[in-house]
Amino acid sequence: LELDSDIRLANVMPFATGKRPRKGQSVGVVSYAHDRSSSPSLQEVCHVLARQRGALILSCEVDFGSSGAPVFVEVNGRPQIVSVVSAKADVRGRPVSLGTNLEKPLSELRAILRTGGGMTARANVQAKTVKATEPRVRSFGGNGGGAKFLRP
Template structure:
């Protein structure tokens, strides 16, 4: 963990960060139907009383999110996927579509523990298969794309503990560095933003290029960390398609920070938002 913190700190403070936080746009609350229409495939995940995360539809019956969202933080065991609900386009008490989850799978190399490392963040992705596909014409699944490069502009749509009723869009933030497959970004995230889709706007339509895994603070510099996608999504899809697919066990680990918990007061803070 110490080595990973030092590596991130070196990237941020050693002159390698090419994106200035001052150039980032502010969070925009998507409170109206018109403002949020293009983002209805981003939804809130209600985690059976364990808090909330953010997820995004990438197929009519598949939701992409962070792997750590699928674990009970107190018992460190996997949640029963059928107790999770996806609320597509959730806004002020209403959703464009409501779906329960049938099964789920996490990255086969993901380890649920307290050791902040490039492996943990890089593999912090999961796929949820819904009990029924969403065929609503206003909820269009997003396509995915290759990982962005350092200096690229990106955006994030997310919920958080203090904005759980309305999603927010940060249309412009940046990739500050890439460390061992992990994206270090300037995007504004908080508790509840785990699993939020990171978008590239290089094409006519936004494409998901990463998933929010953690937020970090190194010597006063606030950053967010994103998981890798690429071929890993094919692994997850194959796992869901296999007999008994979607079953997973929680490795032994320690309690993660829940929605509403205060982050630990340490010199360099790494917490799952």
């Protein structure tokens, strides 16, 4: 997502991004899971158990709906985003979460945006007002779980 203009609000500060954490390093996850979509949960201390093929295996316990949640490390008292949650799993009966490696993809994306190769450079974007209607939710998966798609 490329914004047409910067967000200029004094109380909205972007998080810095940091390098991929090493094995054993402490991390934290802030997520909105399926059963608490209106309030975030902060797991302050969990750890990097392993780094494998561009993925992080974390001791953080997450639930369905946590995909995309930021994984933070603290550097000089300031939080930095080092990964995002992509899945939950069990390793030897122990709940873990999987995070992606952000360094290379973010570097490539920033290079594209710096050269004007973002979507706004290729498209004539115009705002359009539409009449609000009751949204429809379509669910896939059994027992109320799985993916949900909202369509206006």
